[in-house]
Ligand SMILES: Cc1ncc(C[n+]2csc(CCOP(=O)(O)OP(=O)(O)O)c2C)c(N)n1
Ligand code: SF4
């Protein structure tokens with residue numbers, strides 16, 4: 001199954017009731033999958049909206065009344081969705097947003113890129129907020145993380161972003177779905193369903209009193225602290241004896257892994273850390289690895305964004321190098337292998 | 352003894368923050384009365400806009416959610432689709448509806464979303480201090496048309512009712528005003544019809560209400576009522592613009 | 603073609619990834635896909651230097667012949683590609699796929715002719731898995747299954 005369709009199927013099995021989308025390459029297979037499979041389910045809705053702006057605000061509406069809702073797009077469309085994401089975060093509403101990232105800035109290229117890392121992990125829209133960001137690197141993970149995204153969104157009342165790329169979305173790999181689609185999910189508590197036998201409820205963000213908004217921020221950030229404590233995930237690969245650790249996420253991590261396997265074959269002690277949550281970032285793990293390994297190489301399909309999180313995490317306790325290809329150009333494993341090998345000998349790690 | 356006046360059940364007992372003579376408070380009252388009279392309090396959901404009426408939720412005692420500026424119709428779409436038993440209305444200013452939210456409004460109407468849009472046309476951006484709105488009349492003074500609105504550089508007043516009426520998805524479109532007791536009664540009837548159309552699952556309804564903004568128009572409340580009648584209604588004619596519901600009245 | 607290969611490899615219990623190229627490609631230009639097949643987990647779905655390259659037309663030959671691993675196999679559709687292969691460190695398998703497909707009465711089955719030749723030479727998957735795959739991919743279109751099967755066997759029987 002292709003990655004985009006796998007997200008769609010996993011979303012349906014996670015009880016997603018509403019999907020609102022707007023065509024943009026390279027994620028159209030997901031919109032089309034939902035058109036074919038979600039719209040016909042009882043109590044479910046598919047709408048091809050008039051814009052990404054409309055789509056995210058439809059998600060907002062569906063979330064307000066307590067439904068599991070999602071939207072997807074690629075970089076330029078995600079920029080338009082930032083308005084809605086900020087409002088979702090402010091109103092503490094769950095939602096799932098998929099970004100099949102492409103090369104930017106501007107219209108850019110439709111090829112795979114990781115240029116939206118900053119936008120994804122720093123909130124993205126206006127205001128002080130964060131969204132949980134999941135970074136899958138296989139079709140199986142696209143499916144698994146989609147399910148997890150819905151659960152996290154409900155658990156923490158927050159929008160959750162899945163950051164993929166054009167290649168992951170179009171790639172085909174075997175995938176196994178671990179859940180059956182529920183008949184109908186119960187309506188989330190706190191939703192607006194009409195003030196029957198209870199005081200009326202208001203969902204709002206504006207206040208004439210800055211102290212109210214300050215309190216909202218405090219409460220959001222208390223929750224973010226909890227998320228940082230509970231929800232960090234990552235994968236490590238051959239780090240135990242590593243003298244050099246490559247840090248990469250998503251499709252870049254697959255390429256890096258290919259390179260590392262070859263590096264190992266020629267005796268270089270190289271390992272990998274692959275964050276699967278980009279926010280919260282596995283900073284603690286980076287520091288832990290730095291106790292044994294001093295050299296880190298960050299490999300991204302951009303000009304260097306995640307590298308800042310690695311540097312922040314290291315607090316100067318390790319040396320960080322960077323290799324990246326922006327704009328939708330994707331390195332092959334041997335290119336990364338050359339970078340690894342050169343760095344390895346430059347730093348005298350063979351000794 | 353017959354009760355001729357009482358505080359509407361679903362209007363909270365707090366003073367309005369609106370300027371004296373503002374139309375928003377009148378329209379809020381009409382909605383509160385209708386929610387009671389039509390017995391829909393248990394399932395009505397309202398969406399106030401970005402605009403002077405953003406605080407509508409402080410007055411109407413019903414479930415309400417704020418929407419981003421202009422996105423009322425999109426939010427309403429999501430709510431209604433995910434919860435079809437609800438009666439969903441968005442309450443939007445003319446700038447909200449006809450400038451930043453034009454696309455959302457037109458397309459919700461075109462899809463025939465079963466929602467009711469109540470649009471308050473005061474020919475200016477009230478909340479931000481009286482700038483030009485898409486509905487500002489030609490030659491009208493606003494803070495951003497200090498020499499009067501010039502069609503050559505600032506375009507013409509946008510008539511949303513007429514625009515929405517040509518779409519096959521809309522079924523009921525009426526323009527009303529709150530510039531006289533008789534018109535206020537008509538406005539109430541129009542909103543009632545809009546809700547009824549939705550309850551009967553007939554499709555998209557839009558009720559525009561011409562409403563005074565004395566402060567930004569630099570007029571007294573009485574002058575602003577007169578201005579609506581003499582100037583605004585020439586450009587924005589009152590009455591039913593479209594009704595394909597096949598029924599004469601909502602009652 | 604790449605898809606059915608990846609599919610067949612999965613059916614046989616191997617790991618496989620299929621990565622299409624996409625974009626604003628014109629018909630008759632180049633359009634490619636990468637298939638990785640392995641007995642272990644596949645790290646990178648992108649191949650630095652593939653062991654096998656199949657080129658169906660001239661522009662693809664120009665674009666891809668330098669990528670192939672030294673000692674690898676290059677399959678060319680010799681009906682459409684007439685130029686010399688400049689590399690001396692690889693083996694070239696010429697398959698007149700287009701003309702064979704035409705002879706079979708269905709020019710569109712050119713991919714299956716090539717596929718037949720490809721698996722005969724490489725042994726990556728068995729021909730029976732591919733035939734089973736055809737049948738399930740083209741449910742209710744038995745005439746199409748027949749055509750494709752014939753093409754597959756024709757290519758397979760070439761060597
Ligand atoms: C994206 C965005 N841009 C601008 C604003 C500022 N803003 C708030 S209300 C408003 C206009 C309100 O005018 P209107 O919709 O006519 O409502 P009124 O206040 O006149 O009732 C504007 C521009 C905003 N809230 N959001
Ligand atoms: S500025 Fe105008 S619209 Fe706003 S409250 Fe005052 S009178 Fe009403």
Ligand SMILES: [Mg+2]
Pocket residue numbers: 444445446471472473474475476477484
């Ligand atoms: Mg206004």
